[in-house]
Amino acid sequence: MLPSPLRDVEDERFGRHGVRLALKRDDLIHPHLVGNKWRKLVPNLAAAAGRPVITFGGAYSNHLRATAAAGRLLGLETVGVVRGQELAGRPLNPSLARCAADGMRLHFTDRAAYRRKAEPETLAALLRAAGAEDAHVVPEGGSNARAVHGCRALGEELRGRADVVAVPCGTGGTLAGLAAGLGPGQRALGIPVLKGGFLAAETAALQERTFGGRRGDWWLEDGFHCGGYGRTTPALEAFAQDFEERHGLPVERLYVAKMLSALLVLTERGAFPPGTRLAAVITGRPFP
Template sequence: MTVPLSLDTLEPRLPSPVVAVVDERLARCGVELLLKRDDLIHPRITGNKWRKLRLNVQAAVDGGHGVLLTFGGAYSNHLRATAAAGRLLGLRTIGVVRGAELAGRPLNPSLARAVEDGMRLHFVDRATYRRKTEPEVIAELEHRFGPFYLVPEGGSNAAAATGCADLGRELRGVADVVTVACGTGGTLAGLAAGLDPGTQRAIGFPVLKGGGFLDGEIQRLQQAAFGARRGDWRLDTRFHFGGYARITPELREFASEFTERHGLAPDLTYVAKMLYGTYALAAEGVFAPGTRVAAVITG
């Protein structure tokens, strides 16, 4: 009997662990911090990438597609995760990378790992990348590469939001507030839908400067996945530290101290910004004494 191609056959660790963190800075605010360790779901396809890719990969396989095509920047965790999923399941992968000037240059570790996992990289200029959802651009990619199943940038679509709803369900009864970093909004869209709207709320921290636009994008994703806005959620756009992949000395110091205190080195692009924002909100008194806050470690 042939085993169907599915990420579920790769033995994910689900539900992902929840670990309590003891920190006197939060204790003084009456806040209990829990870490939702989605980074431990799978050694190669971690965190929200697993949840966002699971149903997309299934849809590709069910539709008879042997090729996944997706988009990302030079340091995209999504590209690397898609490449790993393709290699593990025997699917070809193509990554459309923002930045034509990168073609021919030595690959950074993220893109090099994607190539090692069999991903074919296609570099495009930034103007073309901004038009990546337009039919003319998709048609040109199909002409160049042949038929493929398209996974959007960051993996965020209705299938991804549906997959991330499991994250919210796993946290029901565990926390009062859930915090998560936001790149494209798909994780928060699903997470909020899976939480109990009567007792839980979610806060998303965009890692891009000017990330307020994600409010509309998250609502669009929820409409596509669930038919309406779901859950109690909001964005806090203050903690981008200058923009995507921008890192300041202050953020580095916070991440280093968190690592020293708790033995977990947070990813600087996403997770460290979310944790910094979570601690800042606690210090501002946003959370009532006794609040349990679960911070999602997305990878």
């Protein structure tokens, strides 16, 4: 896989504060497995060694969609455990309908069981209920030690090319690998798209399991999640539309728009000294 391009953009909203903005176009890596999904899934699917793959996500999970697409492309059986109950008689939403069209078998579970899915007994029960006892388990968001190693290459591709590299965060795996791959003097910034303030501990734990301890200089900026995962606001929608018009970039709303909006707010607050080169990782694109 060739490194994804890093492109400078002219945006006076950043420029007036002496900040140069560049976009790391990870959304161009693969037509179906874009951005961090490719980087995290490839090592996990290799570990499956042809076995069925089971993974987890919400009703609008980009990770489920990417896993389903990978299964179709590679001829792997995939099972998606979906948070929440299926509504009888209601059609699947577009995300889950795409998963099903790609051959993923969907298994819905209540939120209480979903929250406990990492517990061995609950996981075993979910696998039995889904008819996937022998499947290779990929965690929610694909974030585990294999995924962190896969995302380390992202940081290595950006060594010496930016002062601060920002990435939107759902489970912390991309940030954990990115930070480990950057060079001296570079910092990684994570923008959580879920509320709760738990990602610092999750990211540190992923680095501990992968590398034996914290790696790289990284931090998180909470407060830009718009109320939680899957939620947006009219202000975020207006920002995303404006950014698309300015730069000709389709802006995915649940991750990328929140990160870009956060970077502008932080720049206006003076969080980045004049002369900073800021790279924003475009982890995905809007699904049709």
